[in-house]
Amino acid sequence: MQRTVIHVDMDAFYAAVEIRDNPALKGRPLIIGALPDERGVVATCSYEARKFGVRSAMNIKEAYRRCPRGIFMHPNREKYRRASARLHAIWSAYADATEYVALDEGYLDVSRSARRFGGARRVARLIKERTRIETGLTCSVGVGYSKTSAKLASEEKKPDGYFEILTPRDFIGLIVDRDITVLYGVGARTAEKLYHAGIYTVRDVQNNRDRLPALLGGKTGRHLAELSFGVDDRPVTPSDAADAKSVSREVTFQKDTSHFGYLRDVLLLLSLDLGGKLRALGLNGRTVTLKATYWNMKTVTRSRSGESVDQPYEIYQTGCALLAGIEKNPVRLIGVGLQNLSESSVRQLTFATLGGERERLNAERLRARLLDLQRRYRVDLRPALRDRTGELLYQLIDLMQTRALPTTPNGA
Template sequence: MSQRKIIHVDMDAFYASVEQRDQPELRGRPVVVGGNPNGRGVVAAASYEARRHGIHSAMPAWRAARLCPDAVFLRPRFEVYRAVSAQIQAIFRDYTPLVEPLSLDEAYLDVSDCPRLEGSATLIAREIRTRIREQTGLTASAGVSGNKFLAKIASDLDKPDGLYVIPPEQAAAFVAELPVGKIHGVGQATQAKMQRMGIHTGADLRRLSLLELQRAFGSRARFYHDLARGVDERPVRPSRERKSVGAETTFGQDLTDPADMLDRLALLADKVAASLERRRLAGRTVTLKVKYHDFRQITRSLSGDPVQSAADIRTRLPALLQDTEAGRTPVRLLGVTVSGLVTVTPDQARQLALF
């Protein structure tokens, strides 16, 4: 079997960079895209100038304003971001039909069978980044390797505007030095459990047998066993049949105010709506996910006519939130998912928006 060639492309500070492109007077200045800093909004994206002050996504906007009083705060323009994303996706598909978008600003590409540039994934990634800059005025970072796991890690190693390659023959050695928190699928709770077991790096994880991993991590054991050796057989899936579209975020500090929670949920609704519209989908069921400070997790759902817009999703969230312990029990994570998906034409989407 021939070696796969996988590229992960990740736009640099995408929303904020689009705003700096469209408003040249903002270039070089700290820009924050998100909610009102005088209210309970949150940061959706921050330019690199803002990140130097410690600002990051999902941070309360008021806190970002305190960290950087000179920051420029802007409301998101998702219709513009979607249009730019479509330009970028078109570039990707010039090289391969095997494109798996993860969001508006990142995607996997399998270029194993691409004949261009003598089949060099590194040269293809370099050319893609050049074309993105020329056609959109924006920069992208890319990672190249033999699988999705390593390509995604690589794209983050030379940001912004960088290209990093992890050759397949170096995969195992690279993962050996990797902190376990950087391994795909290892969340905060799993990372804490691994560290209690003395597992801090890929090399530590590799020392455990598959049986030992199964005892500790159950069905995820084989996945961790393979990743610790730099192995990831997941294919790039350009047309996965989706059963749901969702977004969630974990907070640095537990939330206690339901009004604050609704503001955070509104931003998640925007992300879900953008994903639904891009895929020409609508959904009949809106589900709220809540994880409390003690790690208890619950979901609440409402079904009805298909929804696609952020406004329609948001209308269902207050009732769902009211049916939880929000306001009485601190909340560490919130998520919004739309399921019961149906495909809609552009005309149907406009009708949904009207009604």
């Protein structure tokens, strides 16, 4: 199977979050980091500040010298983490595997999952649309055949851009006459060594590939030579090794909630979405996990193992049992997942029918829960359950929070 990787990179993330929350900052040179009278560096800055030559990691004194009329601000990392959690939830809905390299940047392996959504190009469009609609932020998205090509593609049309590099030939044609720093892993020190050896462009790297092991060391030199020809077999590896063996769904709420009846209803919808993911991947799992992040950013996880499950209602029941065992404090994020995965030999329940080839009793109970949820929240679930992107589902969860009644039946 041909690999397809998407790289998502938010546009001036910290600055964009601040501008979103304070529109008076729009169009102004905003610099996030230390203040001019402090020691420190620039964490990020708006594109208006970049016009003055301000860059990330620049000494703050130099940034002030270049842009004395800029607005300097300390970073609000808790706010950025909240925004990042929402972004990661959006991105992971489309991927077989996700690798987050920063709060605002990640790789998505969509080699199999893209087919469910109409191809990688449409996945990229959906990610950009949902990111803009649900967070008020913009991102640049690149589609490639490898991590290096996808990252380069996302950088081509910044900000708020889209680009694709689908073959090694396209990759080489784009970068062959560019500076060597365009290659992944070539930082200032490596570049200095190569410049000193008369190697300035990617073409120079190709023509001097036999010299690279002696200049940079065997492994690094060989890897750089491969990159110059568009070869990059690095997999998309989840940051947490446990994630590589799990599938999960989670949602960050617009407002913290202490309504555990509402949380059980959210678990029902997340379990349905998770069931769709499992069906697409042909997997089931033996361990159901619950994740909850409280108002103070404290995160708890609970898990329960047993026989392999793949049906939404089975996941939901176990999730509710785990939810009953955690502290009843205000919750900002809830998630449910499945670990210890294996290939499934049994067809799973479909979103369209919610019926028939697994235990009929579970299907009937699930249908009854959904009808009850529709009645209590005065919503029509069908569009959200048919929407394979998950976009309508998360919008529905937000709407339900505004309509949650003081009391709801036990969801387990």
